[in-house]
Amino acid sequence: MLTEITMFRTSVAGQIATLTLSSPPVNALSDAWISGLSREIARIEARDDWKVLHLRSDQKVFCAGADLKEMRVRFEAADGPDRTYAYVASIQRLYARIEALPQVTLAEIGGAALGGGFELALACDLRIAAAEAKLGLPEVQLGLIPGGGGTQRLTRLVGRGLANRLILGAEAVDGVTAERLGLVQWAFPRAELADRVIEIASRIAALPSAALAAAERCMASAAVPGRGGYGDELELTREFQTDAETRQRVSAFIAGARV
Structure with missing residues (x-):
């Protein structure tokens, strides 16, 4: 288009x-x-x-x-x-x-x-x-x-x-x-x-859009004093444990498939 x-x-x-x-x-x-x-x-x-x-x-x-x-x-x-x-x-x-x-x-x-x-x-x-x-x-x-x-x-x-x-x-x-x-x-x-x-x-x-956006959010935190980027990493890591695409990719990776 x-x-x-x-x-x-x-x-x-x-x-x-x-x-x-x-x-x-x-x-x-x-x-x-x-x-x-x-x-x-x-x-x-x-x-x-x-x-x-x-x-x-x-x-x-x-x-x-x-x-x-x-x-x-x-x-x-x-x-x-x-x-x-x-x-x-x-x-x-x-x-x-x-x-x-x-x-x-x-x-x-x-x-x-x-x-x-x-x-x-x-x-x-x-x-x-x-x-x-x-x-x-x-x-x-x-x-x-x-x-x-x-x-x-x-x-x-x-x-x-x-x-x-x-x-x-x-x-x-x-x-x-x-x-x-x-x-x-x-x-x-x-x-x-x-x-x-x-x-x-x-x-x-070709990479997961949610992971790209989350990584950008965490890196942006690094430029803001007191923002707490480490905390963002922890919370987003927890969220991705229940993300459907993440689970599919991690399972394939553990099984030895190319992601």
Whole structure:
């Protein structure tokens, strides 16, 4: 099944929802783009036939960040600070919604992912980059900050020291370096990227959805002081003892069958 709305295409097959960013030339983060992506995420959320959200682009870049025309209008407007606040807040809400999805989210970064584009990828659970891609948060070179969640998610992901290097130095790195630094989990030559992404997404989509969601919940607890992630592990482990799919898989594993 294929649905299409302006700037985005979504297809669902094999428990994988593929959301393609398709707003030429660079998937710029305009007000309309942010609203459209929010609506598309809501449509996908309402479905129950997917376990993995595969976020990709059909442009030369993944997402290059803010729409420059709208940025100029906000910058020159008398109420520019308030407009900019509302704009960045809308990005934060959208990315927080993606981050909070109980399903697995995977960003395929085939080209540049800079500024708000890289912040979008950081909101996903998994990131797979082309070796030739460019990734970074260069906002400080304009006298700005990565306000769409970049300072928070990148610091949690790689630690303060490396976040300092990348954000304070306005440094962009290629996909190979991004994998080495822990910004992405995999990097492949661009010619191999699409096939490798499908392999990884399909492997995850074959796993039990309840266990995937529970693992995500426990890992999210690790980032919240006092949340009690160990307690979450205990309670969820108890719940899975009576889960039908878990019991079937464990029984097959004990019997020596491949799960």
